[in-house]
Amino acid sequence: MKKIYIYAASVVFALAALEMQAQDRKQPVPGPAPVVHVGQPTTFTLKNGMKVMVVQNTKLPRVSYTLTIDNPLVYDGDKAGVSSILSQMLGNGTKKMSKDKFLEEIDFLGARINFHTGGASANGLSKHNETILNLLADGVLNSVLTQEEFDKAKAKALEGVKSGENSVTQIARRVESAVLYGKKTPVGEFETEKTINNVTFADVQAYYKKYYSPENAYLVIVGDVDYKKTEKAIKSQFEGWAKANTQFAESNYNGNVKATEINFVDMSNAVQSEISLVNEVELKMTDKDYFAAILANQILGGGGEGRLFLNLREAHGxxxxxxxxxxxxxxxxxxxxxxxxxxxxxxxxxxxxxxxEIDLIRNTPVKEEELKLAKAKYVGNFVMEIQKPATVATYALYKELYNLPGDFYENYIKNINAVTVADVQAAAKKYFLKDNMRIVIVGKGADVLPGLEKLGYSIKYYSKEADEVAKPELNKALPAGVTISSVVDKYLNAIGGEKKAAEVKSIAVTSSAEVQGMKLESITKIKEGYILSEQKMMGNTMSKQVVTPKGGYALVQGQKMELTGDKLKEVQQEATIFSELKLKGDKSATITGVESLDGKEAVGIKVGKTVSYYDLASGLKVATVMTQEQGGQVMNMTTKYSDYRDVKGVKVPFKQVLNVGIEIINIVTDLKINEGVSDADFK
Known part of the structure; x- marks a missing residue:
């Protein structure tokens, strides 16, 4: 069956376009530097070491609490995941209240309370201040950990890990940290199915007792509260929180490489390459060149006006x-x-x-106008944020955590404006280590490695688990006897036979997916020469495409565009149910070779701009990759097929994963063969 969800990507492109428009807005011309007066919280410290900061704000009848447990980092090793499992368990019932009662109390107040291994947070109406504080304290001090909640949290953690195993972006992020800092460090380690399975209920209980304690804790309160009453209530609730007196081990990190190198991870399903150039830096907010460093970064790549954006996106696309x-x-x-x-x-x-670009900003002075715009952005953001009571509390916390001078934020604008062009260049030389970087790339080796090998850098190869491995085998030999005809015959036999496939005259599919937290509903109807593809969010049509033998149109965000020329011909080729029925006679079809997809060998057949992959063992179609232009960008879109089910004697995939930089997982909720399609659908 043809790839029938490709047009769902239009939703993603529309959202991306809106984001780009926001980033392209010009920054304001800087005006006179305003005088800033940063409010100071009222503070006190409990006997157990917890420091409390209160910022009173009577403008709104609300209150918020943020508890930060600022422990040193902990390396979990072969039990990575114990802290995330504990985070899921905290607050699900206490010694005083059952889980249901605890959650009912929160709902009744219209409040929000969350717990995690790094602390907790709560917010709600200030008239419920005392009750909210009681619930927060109860959850922090008296959370009851049960085997039942452990089993649920562990299952959820396993599900999360499994869902990300084929995500190029997630793999890129974890390998980046692992190779930069070291896989056996608190920053470089990551959760796997194996490490989560190693975690026991006893491990979680021990972690809670050992690390969830007050000696490195800060409680920040912002809102319409009476200080004296709040101080008394906090002391009453939290002074009984006992210290753990835990000793923490120090970690040794990798440090920077002696010469820039490429660290490559081969993922055959990568439709794009994830590139990151990284090096460790020792930069503190108290350093004299701190402001020069952040302005240098702003000019290089801090936003839509940065040099990297203007080069790679605007100039090259x-x-x-x-x-x-x-x-x-x-x-x-x-x-x-x-x-x-x-x-x-x-x-x-x-x-x-x-x-x-990195070399340029290191060795050539930036333009005065670039520096002015960078300063204007920082000053503008700072002035806007400083008006918020929550910012006052955050800055007070940062002063404690980062050991900042008392007037750090009062002098913030002055220090920004004092940075010179020479300061920016010096900071770029010091912190942007062009000759000592790791260039971490996760991509499709067959497509990108030949070009990377010509750049002249040493290349090290890594697995998805960040273990160094041998260079991947890129061009696998085609098994003897494998031809286009043999692949097609095996596929048709696998789905029920050529005769059964030919009897399918129409198909109607309804599916659902989640895109950026919103539900996407898709309706696709196909008969020979005709196709309807429609996507809806919250009942509104986001995109629609109709194709007939005589023409076609696309409707995106209410705008109708007629399809003409080559574009019309391309989508008309999509208007077929089983393209394989015509494939053996298609002289333009070619075999691209054998590739490993999710650990299985598959052979690719290319027709036009689409490559379809068929599992060598089962014969089933497992993926298609289409090259498409969207909004001036040329990109590959991959759709993976799985969960084949029999419908009227023909097997069709009920799960399709579309990858356009993010993954859209379509699950079929209804599928009809030879019914549910009429001529009226294609008007």
């Missing part, structure tokens, strides 16, 4: 966005990172442009 960041941390080395998701065919070219 290789990506939807290219950015950089520089981080300050207290518990482990910070990180400079520049990255983007790019089309496979331009992966090596994109790496070259990243290096060029």
């Amino acid at each position: 290789w990506t939807y966005g290219a950015y950089s960041s520089i981080g300050t941390t207290r518990k482990y080395p910070g990180k400079f990172r520049a990255g983007a998701s790019v089309r496979n065919v331009v992966t090596d070219s994109a790496v070259t442009e990243f290096i060029k």
Whole structure:
């Protein structure tokens, strides 16, 4: 069956376009620097070491609590996942209240209360302040951990890990941290199915007792509260929280490489390459060049006006966005990172442009106008944020955590404006280590490695688990006797036979998926020469496409566009149910070779701009990759097929995963063969 969900991607492109428009807005011209007065919270410290900060704000009748347990990082090793499982269990019942009663109390108040291994948070109406505080304290001090909740949390953690195993983006992020900091460190380790299965209920109980304690805790209260009453209530609730006096082990991190190298992970399902150029940095907010460093990063890749964005997206059209960041941390080395998701065919070219831009800002003074715009953005954001009571509380917490001087934020604008062009260049040289970077790339080796090998960098190869491995085998030999005809015959036999497939004159499919937290409903109807594909969100049509032998149109966000020329011909070719019935006689079809897809060998057959992959063992179609232009961007869209089920003697996939940089998982909820389709559907 043809790929019938490809047009769901239009929703993603529409959302991305809106985001790009927001990023393309010009920054305001800087005006006179305003005088900033940063409010100070009232603070006190409990006998157990917990520090409390109260910011009174009577503008709204609300209150919020944020508890931060600032422990050193912990390496979980072969039990990575114990802390995330515990986070799911906290607050599900206490020694005083059952789970249902506890949650009912929160709902009755219209409040929100959350618990996790790094602390807790709560917010609601200030008239319920005392009750909210009681519930928060009860959950922190008296959470009851049960085997039942452990089993649920562990199952959820396993599901999360499994769902991300084929996500190129998730694999890229975890390998990036693992190779930069070291896989056997608190920052570089990650959860796997194996490590989660190693976690026991006893492990979670021990973790809670050992690390959930007050000696490194900060409680921040913001809202319309009476200080004296709140102080008394907090002391009453939390002074009984006993210290754990836990000793923490120090971690040794990898450090930067002696010479820039490529760290490559081969993922055959990658429709784009995930690129990140990273190096460790020792940058603190108290360093003299801190402000120069963040402004250098802003100019290089801090937003839509950054050099990386203007180069890779605007000038070349290789990506939807290219950015950089520089981080300050207290518990482990910070990180400079520049990255983007790019089309496979331009992966090596994109790496070259990243290096060029980093080299340029290191060795050539930036323009005064660039620096002015970067300063304007930081000053504007700072002035807007400082008006919020929650920001006052956050800044007070940062002063404690980062050991900042008392006037750090009062002098923030002055320090930003004092940065010179020479300061920016010096910071770029110090922190953007062009010659000591790891260029971490996750992509399809067959498409991108030949180009990367010509760049001249040493290449190390890694598995999805961040273990160093041998160079992947890219061009696998085609088994003897495998031809287009043999592949097609095996596929048709696998789905029920050529005769049964030919008897299918129409198909109507309803499916659902989730896109960025919203439900996407899809309706697809096909008969020979005709196709209807419609996507809805919250009852509204987001996109619709109708194709007939005489013409076609696309409807995207209410705008109708007639399909003409080559575009019309392309979509008319899609208007067939089983294209394999015509494939043996198609002289334009070619075999692309054998590739490994999710651990199984599959042979690819290319027709036009689409490559379809068929499992060598089962014969079933397991994926299609279509090259498509959308919004001026040329990209590959992959659809994976699984969960084949028999409908009227023909097997069809009930699960299809569309990958356009993000994954859209379509689950079929209704499928009709030779019914449910009429001529009226294609008007």
